[in-house]
Amino acid sequence: MSIMQQVRERIEQAQPGQLLTYADFQVNDSQLEALAAALSRLAKQGVVNRLAKGRYYKPKETVFGKVRPSEREIIKSLSTSKGEVKGYESGLGLYNQLGLTTQVPQEVTLMTRKQRRVANVGKTKVRYVQSPTNFKESDIDKLQVLDALRGYKKIPDRNSEKTILILLKYIKELAERDMDRLIELALDYNPATRALLGALLERLGFTEEADRLRQSLNPLTKYKLGISESILHNRKDWNII
Known part of the structure; x- marks a missing residue:
């Protein structure tokens, strides 16, 4: 044939x-x-x-x-090469998926292992961002929560109390499944992300794991995340203001 x-x-x-x-x-x-x-x-x-x-x-x-391919199909296609996952959705699209915002993105943000330029796929604008860590497909659920923590201040129309409660739910599920890998990946993220994750883990009762993150932080650095003490009562212990 x-x-x-x-x-x-x-x-x-x-x-x-x-x-x-x-x-x-x-x-x-x-x-x-x-x-x-x-x-x-x-x-x-x-x-x-x-x-x-x-x-x-x-x-x-x-x-x-x-009838055109759905945005979900396009994202899946762009994230996969020869059957292997090369990237995953992050940014505003991720925040929307997690229920952290109702805003719908005008462009797709894909986290990949290598930095690439912005591209247009049909009518879909795609922005490629290099991940801070060398990830595997099984890491994506953990990385997406870490990305949400890292982008906390950028979440539009953010309700801080609701956002923290949603993140606590996802972190608890991840921690119970694969705590060691979650911490390992978090150590490749910026200090503010590690501090926020540590505070949330501590609140969930994972004190030993939270201490691992605390040891990676400069005790003199402050993290301006705009979270009140009424929402995160242990924020001062993590220098979050």
């Missing part, structure tokens, strides 16, 4: 709006050039629509316009 026939068959199997990348076509490296040429030719014929370099989708007209 020719590459063109393989590509046509795979596209026929796809749902309208489904995002397709080179990884969705089972070809070896020596066939990639032919695959790219086939997709380019089919895009010109209107069989598929090109979203961005190496990313296509099966079009379908509806009364509301063309």
